Amino acid sequence: MALHFELVTPAKLVRSEDVHMVVVPGAEGEFGVLEGHAPFMSTIRDGAVQVYKTEGAAPEEIQVRGGFAEVGENGLTVLAEHVEG
Amino acid sequence: MASLKELKGRINSVKSTQKITKAKQMVAAAKLRKAQAAAEAARPYAERLSAVMASLAAKVGGSDSAPRLLAGTGSDERHLLVVVNTDKGLCGGLNANVVKAAKVKARALIAEGKDVTFYLVGKKGRAPIKRDYADRIEQNFDTSTVRDPGFGEAEAIADELIAMYEAGKFDVAHLVYPVFKSALAQDPTVQQLIPVPAPRAEAESSAAEAVVEYEPDEEAILEELLPRYVKTQVFGALLEIAASEQGASMTAMDNATRNAGELINKLTIQYNRSRQAAITTELIEIIAGAEAL
Numbered sequence: 001m002a003l004h005f006e007l008v009t010p011a012k013l014v015r016s017e018d019v020h021m022v023v024v025p026g027a028e029g030e031f032g033v034l035e036g037h038a039p040f041m042s043t044i045r046d047g048a049v050q051v052y053k054t055e056g057a058a059p060e061e062i063q064v065r066g067g068f069a070e071v072g073e074n075g076l077t078v079l080a081e082h083v084e085g
Numbered sequence: 086m087a088s089l090k091e092l093k094g095r096i097n098s099v100k101s102t103q104k105i106t107k108a109k110q111m112v113a114a115a116k117l118r119k120a121q122a123a124a125e126a127a128r129p130y131a132e133r134l135s136a137v138m139a140s141l142a143a144k145v146g147g148s149d150s151a152p153r154l155l156a157g158t159g160s161d162e163r164h165l166l167v168v169v170n171t172d173k174g175l176c177g178g179l180n181a182n183v184v185k186a187a188k189v190k191a192r193a194l195i196a197e198g199k200d201v202t203f204y205l206v207g208k209k210g211r212a213p214i215k216r217d218y219a220d221r222i223e224q225n226f227d228t229s230t231v232r233d234p235g236f237g238e239a240e241a242i243a244d245e246l247i248a249m250y251e252a253g254k255f256d257v258a259h260l261v262y263p264v265f266k267s268a269l270a271q272d273p274t275v276q277q278l279i280p281v282p283a284p285r286a287e288a289e290s291s292a293a294e295a296v297v298e299y300e301p302d303e304e305a306i307l308e309e310l311l312p313r314y315v316k317t318q319v320f321g322a323l324l325e326i327a328a329s330e331q332g333a334s335m336t337a338m339d340n341a342t343r344n345a346g347e348l349i350n351k352l353t354i355q356y357n358r359s360r361q362a363a364i365t366t367e368l369i370e371i372i373a374g375a376e377a378l
Contacts, residue, residue, distance in 0.1 A: 006129075008129050008130045008133060009130060009236075010127055010130045010131075010236045010239075010316075010317060010320050011123070011126060011127060011235065011236055012126035012127070013126065013129050013130075026300060027300070027301060028300050028301060038298065039297040039298065040297065040298045040299075040300070041137070041297055041298070041299050041300070041306060042299070042300040042301075042306075043300075043301070043305070043306055043309050066313075067313075068137075068306065068309070068310065070133070070137060072297075077133060079130060079133055079134060079137075081236070081240075081313065081316075
């Protein structure tokens with residue numbers, strides 16, 4: 001069971017991979033997305049997206065600025081204007 | 086007829102010109118590949134964004150509270166043409182074509198009695214537009230200070246445009262830029278930028294996303310999304326102009342190199358003929374002198 005996670009910036013497709021869970025810094029609070037999440041859309045505030053490759057693994061942090069996150073049937077897509085690291 | 090020395094000088098000068106055009110062609114070919122890759126890489130973001138825009142706009146667009154960037158100011162008297170040109174020349178008729186498209190649009194709008202102003206991006210559009218519409222140029226955006234105009238520049242341009250829009254300086258903005266078709270063809274395009282033309286939502290997608298939850302609400306998201314959408318459009322135009330510039334430059338320099346080659350051949354033939362003629366004359370002189378003895 002894996003969640004398909006895509007991180008996209010205007011310049012390029014930064015990530016496209018299957019992961020266990022992603023924690024996104026939403027505008028109204030952080031939220032974690034697992035596989036099979038209900039369709040959901042949120043703007044994000046500047047902060048770190050935490051990617052958990054497998055259950056219990058240490059999260060990988062990606063700093064993002066400006067954008068929004070969308071959860072659909074195809075998984076989670078984070079559109080960010082700037083990505084660091 | 087030109088003397089041998091003059092001819093030799095001309096051949097050499099054409100040869101060095103050919104070297105320059107050939108080098109420029111190779112550089113353009115290499116840069117074109119890079120620019121195309123950049124345009125390719127930008128596509129996923131633009132596609133996702135317009136898909137989301139479409140579903141949101143379909144929901145909010147009809148209501149009175151729709152943001153001004155989507156709904157417009159209510160009038161369409163004052164138009165702003167955002168003309169995107171290159172900073173450097175040596176790219177054939179590219180800039181001339183873009184300027185021509187912009188002028189056609191401007192004339193059509195003026196004929197309808199609208200007020201037209203220009204916002205120019207890139208150096209090469211300034212002079213030709215200034216010639217006809219000197220008093221209508223609102224602002225220039227200088228992209229010549231950076232090597233490859235990227236998202237940062239697009240952001241700056243879009244922010245400035247949105248600020249001007251919020252300040253009520255214009256009602257409608259159009260973006261004029263060349264669309265890169267191939268190295269041989271770049272089509273100048275006029276596209277409405279502000280108010281954001283409501284993207285057409287596909288019936289199936291809007292039905293499928295009917296249950297999407299929004300955080301904060303749809304309108305707040307849309308409010309934040311619209312400036313991003315404008316930025317993406319401008320960024321797209323910058324990428325297109327970059328690819329078009331290199332493509333056009335490659336073609337133009339290829340032609341120039343070939344022309345220079347033809348000219349060199351012609352001059353070489355002329356040079357050889359003159360040399361032959363000079364030798365013949367000398368021989369005749371010697372023989373005539375010998376005979377006289």
